[in-house]
Each structure stands twice: as structure tokens, then as C-alpha cells.
Amino acid sequence: MSDSNLTDSLQTAMNDLFRRIAPAADELGKLFAERGHRLALVGGSVRDVFLGRIGNDLDLTTDARPERVLEIVRDWADSIWTIGIDFGTVGVRKGNWLLEITTYRSESYDPKSRKPEVVYGDTLEGDLERRDYAVNAMAVTLPEHEFVDPYGGLTDLAAKVLRTPGPPERSFDDDPLRMLRAARFASQLGFTVDAPVVEAMTAMADRIEIVSAERIRDELDKLICGAHPREGLALLVGTGLAAHVLPELPKLRLEIDEHHRHKDVYEHTLIVLEQAIDLEENGCDRVLRWAALLHDVGKPKTRRHEPGGRVSFHHHEVVGAQMAKKRLSELRFPKDVVADVARLVELHLRFHGYGTGEWTDSAVRRYVRDAGHLLDRLHKLTRADCTTRNKRKAQVLSRIYDQLEERIARLAEEEELAKLRPELDGNEIQEILGIPPGPAVGRAYKFLYDMRLDKGLIGKEAAAQALREWAAAREG
Template sequence: MSDRIGNEISVPPVADALGEVFAAAGHELHLVGGPVRDAILRRDTVDLDFATSAHPEVTQAILEEHSSTIWTTGREFGTIGAMFRGHRVEVTTFRADTYDGVSRNPQVAYGDNLTDDLRRRDFTINAMAVSVPGHEFSDPFGGLTDLAQQTIRTPGTPEDSFADDPLRMMRAARFTSQLGFHVDPAVKTAMTNMARDIERISAERVRDEFVKLMGGTDPVPGLRLLVATGLAEEFLPELPALRMAIDEHAQHKDVYEHTLTVVRNAMSLEEDGPDVLLRIAALLHDIGKPETKGIGPDGRVTFHHHEVAGARIARKRLKALKFPKDDIGAICHLIALHLRFYGYGRGEWTDSAVRRYVTDAGAVLPRLHKLVRSDCTTRNKRKAARLAADYDALEERISRIAAEEDLAKVRPDLNGEEIMTLLEIKPGPQVGKAWKHLKELRLEQGPLSREEAETALFAWAREQGIAVPGSRE
């Protein structure tokens, strides 16, 4: 049975070639974990992970002899990496680790058999192996059955597994996003009871799992699981807090449900695969609502300036999760601008307002278009159609003005050197103020002729008490 299944799994030829090298040296080699799971599911995999009976020093010697490049950054955990025949491979000695119950770092102990190694893995669907080059299939914990039933279950008790490594709780949510699987009830119970243990994990590791979840086929089930088990409360409490804020349009159960709908709407507008920054902006776009919730004179719930509060809250949370500075800037910029469009349909926007919209958005404009469209979740078909038509009109107007002017590079009609020459001043704050004034005019009026720009500069200089050389007007 195991041989038949092993032969049915599509094992890359390079894996068999590496297996022959280890066999010649007298050691077992098994393709393990994600590559086996993905091969059964007919999913592509890039990196190849192996388990071996060889200890790290032996593995390193073998790989040095047969590989173009090796790396030993994981050696203390028994892992040696290499580029073998053009493929990235990682080979880890059989492990039988124990954990200290405080950090996520294992007390490394090498094992002497494959079954013990597979027992210490996160989920049964990742605890399968195929020997190379023999293709003997090993599945001591029922991973193949769980794969068929689309179930996320741990090899041992989930309590023991999560006590060893609490990050596995987030990984369970991530797999619901990436694979569309559901968690076993016992796993969900353990996640709920042990949610606070995630505090043992570094912010960087939590962030990485969260990003992988958000980049999955459908993040929403994973997000629901994080909220339902209390895990979200530990690292992203602003998300479950949305359940307390009633949507002012009364079209959704609460802002939380509206938010999940916006995430899916944003996904539907993606063009070249998952846009994780757009998805996170969609997830966080309304997190300022609980803080700004109020009741108007007419009894309607209001969330005035929640976009400003949301951008501030998001910045603090993303910094705590150690997101890259540029990613934080882009996400918070989107949140701050996501309401700017509303009011356009009332005919209040001049060409100047359109220029400012484009200029203020800058590099995030393409994502802003998608976020604004995604934020329309009303069930009123007429209202939805009107909002969509209004945004179509705005994009067409942006295109028209962009064809006449380079909106992506709005600059004053005079540069800094020209300002200094015309006013006969040296570099300093006055030059920057003059440049900013001319840029404001450019946004308000569009391109100015050279003569118009000079006249505007001299008029501004006189207002500032700056002497205008000669008799220039």
C-alpha cells in the first residue's frame, strides 16, 4: 500500500538524485512535509524539504561534495541548505525535540527514526514522507485521510503541539486560508484555551504568519478563526473590536462583517495575484470606527473622521508587528484617503480637486481606486450602481486631465534654481516656501505659462516682504 501510494506521488527527479547520493553514503533520505502534501494535492512547490538519518556534520560533507552552494544558518537545529542541481533543498536530521515552554525555540535532540521525526511536526497533513529514491510512503498519523477530508489535525494532542510551539495556532488559521481546509474541533478548542500563549512568539514570526494568511486563496475563513478563538485579540485586537460598532448604513450585521466583505471585494479586483498590502488596507480601513462612534441628532450612528483615527491606529499596530516602514506608509495612506471620494457625485469637485486627489494619493492611487470601489457593500442596487458610475466618471476625468498634464509628476512651473535666480536669493527656507506656493497654484489652476508663473512668484514675494529685483511685475 505504501509503495503504491509513494509511486503515485509526483516526486521531482532532483529529489531522487539527492536520495541516491545519501543512499551511497549509507543514510536514509525522505521528502517530507509541505512538498509531499502539495504533490498529493497537485500543487506546485518550490523548496524541497528532506529528513535524514545523517547528522548535520555528515549532511554538510555530503552536500559540499555534490552541491554548488550550501548554507548552514540552520545547523544548530540540524538543518543544512544547498543548491543541488539548480534546486533549493534543505536537509534536516531526524529530530525528537523538546521545548522549554517559554520561548518557541526547541531544545534540539536528534532522533533515530522517521516516525518520531514526523510526530513532532505541526499537522498530520505535514507529517507524511516519501523515501527517495525508493518512494516508500510513510503516514503514521493519518495525514492522507485528513487531506482527503480537508481537516487540520495535529499528530498528537493539540495541547501538546501548541505548548511546544504556539505559532502553530496561527499556522492552522493560515492553512484554512491557503488550502480551504477546516480545523478539527479539538484543535479549535485548544486554540481558544491557549490563545494567550501566542505572546511567547516574536512579533516578526506572528507578522509573517499573518501575511501568509492574508495572501492565501481566501483569507476570510482564517480571519474568522483567529477572531473566534481569541487569537486575533492577542496580536490584532482592532479586528474583533469591529464587532461592537454597528454600521451606520444598517446594511450589515456590524462593521466586522462589512470589513470581511470589503476584503473579498478587494480580492476580486486583483489583477496579478494576491495584493497583500491592498488586502490588509481593506481589513484595517474601518478600525477607527469604534473610537469615533457617536450618535447624531437624528439618532443615526456616526463615525466622523474615522479614517484619520484608523490611519493612526493602524500605524501603531503595524509598527508593533514589525512591518516594513514602506508597507506601513502605503497601508496607512490608503486608510487615510479611502473616504476622500465620497462627495464627488454631488458635483463639488473641480479639476483642482481631482489634481489634489491624484497628487495626494501618489503611488497608492491604483490601490486606492480598488479600495474605494471595494468599500461599497450596500445592498441597495440603485445606490451601488450610482456609486460605481460616479467612480467610473472620476477615473475617466483623471485620465482626461492626465492626458493634458503629467499628474503623476505635478511640479511647480518654476524649479528651485529658477526661483533663486528670479528673486536673487540663496538656498534656504524662502525657496521652499516659494516652491510650495507655486505648487499650490499649479494644483489649483493647472499649468501656468512662464510669464504667469513669474508674475505669481513676484506677487507672492512682495506679500512676504521679499524685495523683487529691479522693476519686475
């Protein structure tokens, strides 16, 4: 992009920005100026202006210390929160705007500590220099609206490249998490990473060990929910960072697919992830994406060489579910996310037992029961897991799964499959068998539940008769 085009783009974006954020931002800028302080819109908020992604969350930076910021905004803001004040950040809501105001700062890690040490700075230029990438080191002063770009961030933005304001080694030594941010931005923005940055990431990959699991989780989760996760994941694997934060992924490069359909299971995994994304309906489904990424992680541990040159991975779905649960738990994901992803990994091969439709209605019911609330995601993961280059085979598999979904829909309509339960409840069991509440009722209920799965709806009278026969057989 030429300098004149950049200038035109800058002016258009700035005009659009200030049409939207005034008067809130300008009012705040004047408040700070009247009290002898500087204020500027900064970082991702400025970057996103040029990407056409202006939101209601704005990042600002100031020379005022946090306690002074609180004094200035106290009577102006609709609400204030101080959860990040130890790191120099005060949160403010004004109307529909959410503003985070952070004191000029630099932060670095002690080699033996997981927590960054925050040191306040005195100049806007110094604050911009300590930021992760040049595209995030642009600012607009308030209320003057002066554009500040000492490190060529606008040029990098036009070229779609990630470059650090200073030497990448210094940047990553200050905050190793910035290496993961490079991969996250590659995923979210589709940017390439400058060669010196990649070299520094490769050389310093082990520095990521000092960062807390929660911060690593947040970056990986944003990466997986980006528009281009393949690019971010490939960067993690290529630089060796994945070996420290998601070691199951690079290990897949060593395993050749049992049908020789792909160069390796790693490539197959990335294709499955992309195909799962194509099946999403309402934005990022992180449970589906993580399940797609981890669905084959059990293959390295279960790899066996068979006669005739074949390779098998028996029970890799069971082993993979355990590995997925362990990895996501160590990354401090919420328990429900861990459980759902692990369950999808465990079930992702179940469909292949369906063959060409040999399952009984009972087997279909059990498939639905085992999937539970994950049934729709299991449909998508199973379809995404078909990556054969043989178009005819892919079409056959797709048709067979269409038939399974049709059977599930038919059974659901006929039997309210989503509300699967015995036809007799606990009170009716007690009345029919003449027994009090207790374990015997639970055993009878399980018998009726299993019968419901096997035979479908048979009516209350038939269910009661079957219950009596079951009880009599146990007594005999």
C-alpha cells in the same frame, strides 16, 4: 474518497513527482544511503504533490546531524547556505532545485522563552509525529520511493481536514505557533479544522504570547494572502487567538454600521477584503489586503450615538491610520508596508467628499497628489468599500467613481499629473527674483507648487509674473 481511489491518486502523484525531481533527489538519497543515513522527502512538499502544486522547493529530513549533512552535500551541491543550521536545517541548491535538509527533530517552548528548544530525534516516524498536522506528516523515502503515512495524512487531505498527529494540546504546547498555522492553512487550502483542534486552540490561545512578533507576522501575512482569508480570520476570532495577535479585528464585532447595512463592522470588513481581492490583477497585493482588513479599525474608538438613533464614527479614518501603523509596526512589518497601509486607511473616505462631481480640477489634483504612488490601490480600496445591499445605490456610487477616474485620466493626459511640479525650477526662481540659494527659494517654490495645483499649467511667463507679484506683496 475510497481506498482504491486514494491508492490510484497516490500512485499517479508519486509517478508525477519522481518524473520531475529525479535525478537530483535520487542522487542525494543515494549519497546519504552510501554513508549510512536515511533521507526522505517530507511535509509540505509531499502534501503539495497531491494538491498538484509541485514547485522547485523541496523539504527533506534525515537522521544525519547538520555537520554530517554538510559533509555529504559539500561536493554535490551547487551552493550551500547554513542560516538555519542552529535549528538543524542546511540549505542546498542543485540546478533549479532548492532543497532544505533538516535533521529529525522535536522542538518545544519553555513557558518563559520566545525561542524554541531544538532536540534531535533518531527515527523518521518520530520526526513525523512532532509535525504540526497529519497532512504535513507524510514522507517518501529516498531513493527507495516508499510512501510513509503513519497518521492518516492522505485520508485527511482527501477530506480537506486539519488534524494533529497526536493530541492537539501536546502539539500546541510544543509550538504555540501551530495554532496560527491552522488558520493559515484554512486560508491557503480551504480546509476545515478538526473540532478537537479548535477546542485546544480556544483553550490555549494565550500560549501564543510566547511566540515572537516576527513569526506571528509571517503566519498572519501568509493567511491574509491565502485564497480563503475569511476562513482563517474567522478561526482566529472564534478561538480568541485574534485577541492576542490582531485585537482590532474582534473589537469590530461590537460596532453596528452607521447605515445598518450590515450585521456589524466586522462582517463589513470581511466583505471589503473579499471585494478588494476580486480587484487584484497580479496575485496577492498584501498592502491592499491589509488596508482593506484594517480600514475601519478606528470605528470602535470613535463611535458616537447621535439623535434619532444614528451612530457616527467621525474621523475614524485618522484614528484608524494611527492604529494600523501601531499594529503593523509591533508585528515588525517593513516600514514601507506600514506607511502605505496606514496612508490608505487615512485616505479611504476621501472620495466621499466628491459627491456627484462637485470637485474642482484643483481638488482632483490634490486627491492624486495625496494618494501618490498608492493611487491605483486607493481606487480599488474605495470601490471595495461599497458593500451596500441597495443595488441602485451601489451602481450610482460606482458610476460616480468611474467619473472621478475619468477626470484623473484626462488631467493626467493633459498635464502629466503623475509628474506634478511647478513650471519654474529653483534656478529660474533665483534668476527671476534675484535671490541666492536658501529658504526664500523654498518658500517661492511652495507658492508655485500650490498655484500649479490650483490653476494647472499656465505657462512660464504667467508663472514668472505671478511669482513677481507674490514676492512684491511679501516685501510690501
